[in-house]
Amino acid sequence: MPRTSARPAAPAPPPPRYGFPASAWRALERLRPPGTGRTRQWRSPLRGPWLTSVFGAVLLACLPVVIITGLLDYIAYGPQFGQAFPGNVGWLHLPFFDWPTRPSWLFRLSQGLHVGLGLVLIPVVAAKLWSVVPRLFAWPPARSLAQVIERISLLAVVGGILFEIATGVLNIQYDYVFGFDFYTAHYFGAWVFIAGIVVHVAVKLPHTVAGLRSRSLRAELRTPLADTRPEPAHPEDPDSLVAVDPAAPTLSRRGLLAVVGGGSLLVAALTVGQTIGGPLRSAALLLPRGRSYGDGPNDFQVNRTALAAGITDELAGPNWRLSLAGGPRAMTLDAAALAALDQHTATLPIACVEGWSVTQRWTGVRLRELAALAGVPTPTSAVVTSVEPQGAFARATLTADQVLDPDALLALSVNGAPLSRDHGAPARVIVPALPGVHNTKWVGSIEFRSAT
Ligand SMILES: Nc1nc2c(c(=O)[nH]1)N[C@H]1C(S)=C(S)[C@@H](COP(=O)(O)O)O[C@H]1N2
Ligand SMILES: [Mo]
Numbered sequence: 143m144p145r146t147s148a149r150p151a152a153p154a155p156p157p158p159r160y161g162f163p164a165s166a167w168r169a170l171e172r173l174r175p176p177g178t179g180r181t182r183q184w185r186s187p188l189r190g191p192w193l194t195s196v197f198g199a200v201l202l203a204c205l206p207v208v209i210i211t212g213l214l215d216y217i218a219y220g221p222q223f224g225q226a227f228p229g230n231v232g233w234l235h236l237p238f239f240d241w242p243t244r245p246s247w248l249f250r251l252s253q254g255l256h257v258g259l260g261l262v263l264i265p266v267v268a269a270k271l272w273s274v275v276p277r278l279f280a281w282p283p284a285r286s287l288a289q290v291i292e293r294i295s296l297l298a299v300v301g302g303i304l305f306e307i308a309t310g311v312l313n314i315q316y317d318y319v320f321g322f323d324f325y326t327a328h329y330f331g332a333w334v335f336i337a338g339i340v341v342h343v344a345v346k347l348p349h350t351v352a353g354l355r356s357r358s359l360r361a362e363l364r365t366p367l368a369d370t371r372p373e374p375a376h377p378e379d380p381d382s383l384v385a386v387d388p389a390a391p392t393l394s395r396r397g398l399l400a401v402v403g404g405g406s407l408l409v410a411a412l413t414v415g416q417t418i419g420g421p422l423r424s425a426a427l428l429l430p431r432g433r434s435y436g437d438g439p440n441d442f443q444v445n446r447t448a449l450a451a452g453i454t455d456e457l458a459g460p461n462w463r464l465s466l467a468g469g470p471r472a473m474t475l476d477a478a479a480l481a482a483l484d485q486h487t488a489t490l491p492i493a494c495v496e497g498w499s500v501t502q503r504w505t506g507v508r509l510r511e512l513a514a515l516a517g518v519p520t521p522t523s524a525v526v527t528s529v530e531p532q533g534a535f536a537r538a539t540l541t542a543d544q545v546l547d548p549d550a551l552l553a554l555s556v557n558g559a560p561l562s563r564d565h566g567a568p569a570r571v572i573v574p575a576l577p578g579v580h581n582t583k584w585v586g587s588i589e590f591r592s593a594t
Contacts, residue, residue, distance in 0.1 A: 170282040178281035180386050187388035188398055189273055190373030192362075194383055195353030196399070197270035202343065202350070204263055211256035212332055215495065217241060218249055218577050223523065223539040227325030234333055243547040246574035250493035250501075253577070254417035257497025260310055261413050265405030267303055269398070274383060285380075292345050298338025305331045314496045367394040416498035426498070439557030440565055442500045443492075446533070446583075448563040453584050457529040462568050464552075468524075468590040469517030477568050481554060483507045483515075488549035494578035504572045506553035509545045509588075518590035521545050526571055529586035538580035544573045545590070552585060 177183065218241040219226035242248060284290040306328060313324045356373070370391040375384040393401070415422030435444045448458070464475045486508050493499035513521050524545045530536040544550055550573040554561060561567040566583030573581065 167282070167285065174281045178279040180276070180380060180382070181279070182385075182387040184276040185385050185387060185389040187370065187372040187385060187391045188393065188395055189276070190384045191349065191353035191382075192357040192373055193395065193398070194270065194273040195350045195356075196359070197266055197273055197402070198346070198350050199354060200266050201263065201270060204259055204266075205339070208256055208260045208263065209332065209336060211252045211259075212328075214252050215249075215256060215577070216329060218252070220539060220541065220580075225539055227323065228329055231329065234330075240541045240543055241575065241577075243543050243550070243574040243576070246490055246549070247493075248575040249577050250417065250491045250499045250575075253493050253495060254497060254499060257310070257314065258410070258413050258417055260307075261497075262406045262410045264307060264311075264409060265402050267307070269402040271300065276385075277381070277383070280381070291341065295338045295341035295345070298334050299342050302331055302335025302338055306335055363396045363399075365394060365396060367391060367397065370394045413497070417493075419500065436562045436564055439559035440562035442502060442565075443494075443498060444564045445494065445496075446535075448584070451530045451533055451584070453530060453563060457531075457586075458563060458568060458584055462529070462586075464569060464585060465587040466512055466516040466590070467587060468521070468592070469513075471515065471517040473516065477554075480507060480552070480569065484511060485554075486548070486551060488551060488572075488574070490549060490572055490574055492572070492578045492581055499578070502556050503558070504551055504553040505555045505558075506551040506569065506572070508548065509540070509550040509552060509571070509573070510548070512552060512588060513545055513590045516588075516590050518592050520592065521590040522593045523591045525589040525591065526580075526582045526585055527587045527589075528582050528584045530584055535579050535582070538571070538582050540571075540573065540576070540580065544576060547574055549574050552588075 213236060216226055217236055217238060220238075220241065221235060222238040222240075284293050309324060309328050309331060313328070370393075372388040373384050375386075376382050377386075411422065412425060412427045415424065415426035435441050460477075462477060464480060466473050466475070484507065485505050487503060487505040489501060489503045491499045491501040509524065510519075513519060513524065520542070522542050524540045526538050526540060528536040540550075551571070552569050553566070553572045554569055556565060561570060563584075566585070569585045570583040571581050571585060
């Protein structure tokens with residue numbers, strides 16, 4: 143029997159099953175750059191179709207939730223008023239509808255899911271990419287037109303998800319560190335990813351199903367390191383994920399699943415507190431905002447302080463006035479006049495696009511009462527403007543529902559105490575289920591609009 147060489151060449155290329163002529167195949171094979179192709183350098187005995195399919199299935203189940211809540215978020219911003227970011231998305235715009243005001247925790251839920259689940263899936267994405275990374279070095283890069291398309295879609299999938307993770311995480315960690323607009327980038331990045339993932343899933347779903355069926359999860363969870371063997375190799379298959387020359391395992395498959403799952407759980411523990419509150423809030427290390435927010439009733443999350451926003455005594459002190467416009471009875475109210483109006487109390491969340499939320503008991507004047515005062519009892523929308531000299535969030539347009547909801551307030555106090563200036567004193571908007579960013583602080587004017 144002839145001795146096989148200790149380091150055999152890469153497996154012979156299979157006959158061209160697809161569209162490319164054999165000569166082209168051989169030419170490409172001769173041009174193979176070192177380190178590409180099914181080489182021996184990827185040696186983990188854990189890589190294989192089953193493992194990749196498990197990570198793929200988790201992502202397939204969870205990513206639609208992240209995508210849909212993200213797109214809903216865009217609609218919640220009220221693109222019908224031209225105030226969603228990005229403003230003009232051409233034919234990529236979504237059907238608009240008036241974002242409901244009930245349940246009051248709707249935006250808290252959708253945004254919390256988007257950010258929270260997005261973060262929790264990062265270890266799974268990393269594991270999935272690790273499991274297929276040898277394929278990045280496949281040679282030839284494609285062997286048929288179908289594979290060219292599949293590889294381009296992969297570029298969109300991998301590039302898209304890494305871009306979404308990077309921009310999303312950076313937006314939570316820092317304010318506006320980009321040289322470009324976060325929302326615009328994140329929105330278009332999402333569509334690149336969606337386009338890629340649709341093709342990718344369509345092509346790979348049968349492989350995922352077959353991969354999942356190839357082993358029993360329950361049996362894997364019972365298999366210790368000592369009994370861990372590589373998945374069966376198909377040496378003829380140039381796309382195989384199984385190592386050509388597997389090393390001895392240093393981790394069982396269940397160990398790897400535990401590492402990835404543990405990573406996700408850790409991220410969850412460091413994240414959920416910022417949305418659901420309670421004792422886990424102080425564990426929300428992935429919520430890097432300052433920790434001291436105010437005194438007593440005003441001691442809760444502040445992103446943009448009065449100082450940062452340039453709110454001076456001049457703007458928010460005794461000279462402050464609220465002007466109501468848009469109707470037959472335009473008027474100006476001072477703080478005392480506002481306090482003399484009917485006060486209403488509602489327990490409502492503020493939920494920021496960054497994923498954090500807080501629920502407080504707010505007291506103030508109903509927006510619909512202000513609308514009636516101004517002579518526009520049934521407005522179609524209202525433009526709220528802050529006295530803040532400049533800032534992306536100094537103005538917001540509310541829908542009719544958001545003005546007329548009985549709990550929609552111009553709040554003067556919180557938890558029984560006057561609003562602190564950091565929380566928007568003398569007056570701020572607070573509306574059920576409204577995206578945090580539209581709960582304008584330091585309100586200077588409200589213009590009620592009607593259809594006519
Ligand atoms: N005038 C004004 N109002 C504003 C903002 C702002 O920057 N300026 N920030 C908004 C954002 S992004 C959120 S999430 C809520 C709560 O922000 P805070 O934590 O800064 O109070 O207020 C909103 N109201
Ligand atoms: Mo926000």
